[in-house]
Amino acid sequence: MFKRLFWMAAGFCCGVFTVMKAQAYVKANTPAPARQFLFGPDIDNVGLRTLQGMFREFNETRKTREAELNKQYADRLR
Template sequence: MFKRLFWVSVGAVLGVIAVSKAEAYVRANTPDKARQFLLGPDQDHVMQRSLRGLFEEFNATRIAREEQLNAQYADRLS
């Protein structure tokens, strides 16, 4: 269990490092118009926007699935 947790943590940390290095490379080596196309007009908060979008999408999917399951089991009990 601890081995798995360790390796998942290592993978998450390496993923964050890789994304930050890639973003820094894109910022340093691309023209402004191309950078705005890739990162959007608000280039300073790309990670926060991505995380917020993932969280909102997860919650919307979770709520839809809960409603689906509640309807399914409510029909069984009726």
Template sequence: MFKRLFWVAVGTIVGAIAVCKAQAYIKANTPDKARQFILGPDQDHVAVRTLEGLFSEFNATRRAREEELNARYVDRAQR
């Protein structure tokens, strides 16, 4: 269990470092138009926008599933 947790943590850290290095490379070595196409117009807050998008998508999916389960159990309780 601890080996698996260790390797998941190592993979997460390596992935985060790779993303940071790739974004820094893109910012340093591409023209502005290409950079805007890849990273969007707000190039300084790409990570924040990505996390906000993931969080809002997670919440929307969670709410939809919760409504589905509530409807299923209300129907079962009313029988």
């Protein structure tokens, strides 16, 4: 159990490190128009914007599914 948890954590850390290094390399070695195309105009907050987008999409999906379930169970009671 602890071995599995350790290796999962180690893999996660390696993945985060690799992505950070790859983004730094791309930022340092690409022309400005290409960087803006890849990362958008706000290059410093790509991770934050990604998390906000994921959270927004999750909430929209959750609300849609909740409305579907409420309708389904409300129809059963009638």
